[in-house]
Amino acid sequence: MIKVTDVAYARFRAPDLDKMEGFLKDFGLERSARTDNALYMRACGTSHHVHITELGEPAFVGMAFHAASEDDLHNLSGFAATASPKEIKEPGGGKRVQVTDPDGFLVEVVYGIEELEPITVRNSFRPNSGTAYERKGVFVRLEKGPIQCLRLGHVVIGVSNFKKSNDFYKSHFGFLDSDICYEGDENNIVLAFNRVNRGKDFVDHHTLLTAPTGKPELGHIAFEVEDINAIHLGHEHLQSKGYEHSWGVGRHILGAQIFDYWFDPYGNRVEHWTDGDLLNEDSPTGVHPYGARFSTQWGVTESSRR
Numbered sequence: 001m002i003k004v005t006d007v008a009y010a011r012f013r014a015p016d017l018d019k020m021e022g023f024l025k026d027f028g029l030e031r032s033a034r035t036d037n038a039l040y041m042r043a044c045g046t047s048h049h050v051h052i053t054e055l056g057e058p059a060f061v062g063m064a065f066h067a068a069s070e071d072d073l074h075n076l077s078g079f080a081a082t083a084s085p086k087e088i089k090e091p092g093g094g095k096r097v098q099v100t101d102p103d104g105f106l107v108e109v110v111y112g113i114e115e116l117e118p119i120t121v122r123n124s125f126r127p128n129s130g131t132a133y134e135r136k137g138v139f140v141r142l143e144k145g146p147i148q149c150l151r152l153g154h155v156v157i158g159v160s161n162f163k164k165s166n167d168f169y170k171s172h173f174g175f176l177d178s179d180i181c182y183e184g185d186e187n188n189i190v191l192a193f194n195r196v197n198r199g200k201d202f203v204d205h206h207t208l209l210t211a212p213t214g215k216p217e218l219g220h221i222a223f224e225v226e227d228i229n230a231i232h233l234g235h236e237h238l239q240s241k242g243y244e245h246s247w248g249v250g251r252h253i254l255g256a257q258i259f260d261y262w263f264d265p266y267g268n269r270v271e272h273w274t275d276g277d278l279l280n281e282d283s284p285t286g287v288h289p290y291g292a293r294f295s296t297q298w299g300v301t302e303s304s305r306r
């Protein structure tokens, strides 16, 4: 087993790259590179790209995770009985190992992709809560328009056989259970919120969620934004452009993110989120009935989800 350190990017196909790029700019990404047959979009962080669209029929192809070292690419190709690491012949370069998960999704594990200068984050103001004043003498004045995605945070996939997929991701990439959900008997685990294992370092509550939808499908991909201002400014901007809304604004229980979900022009669900729980290797695993998986602490409930 290797321990991946984070999700790197998600890979899609779409017939009109201009249309996808237009949506993603409104959603908060920026173009990093464009070739004759693919579009590479970045967030504010240093990753060269967090979203790839290849020219083709609409599809979710798969996702990539960061390896901790180039050695880990060799380790993975050894125990996953796959070919040795290959140069990535795409903008940003780097090396990768490619495997397919039990449902045929492409999983790339990457290392050494070029990093870019980070983009300055706009609309960043410290909050004044009722018990802690962190902003003194500074006025909140927010710029409207597209907000900025800071990074890709997680991917959610529907799987045809939860136990097979769960074994695959845990045994290859070292994921830990943050929260798991059961149906009927408490031992009948049917859904897992997976976080990466970076030891004592605190990481997102989930980087990958595998859900028992009975068929392989994208649930959503999710980008972290600055704060609740960005959630609402992003909502208003996407609404003004006539994009299709999915669910939100609300606050999850499991993971605790403040969320807002939209659809891209090809029906892929994409999420803005902020203020999620951070856990490390010592954090306990929560066990919940399946019905609790998308419950909210406030805001729009799951019954309105599209």
Ligand SMILES: [Fe+2]
Residues within 6 Å of the ligand: 154, 156, 220, 221, 222, 271, 273
């Ligand atoms: Fe999410």
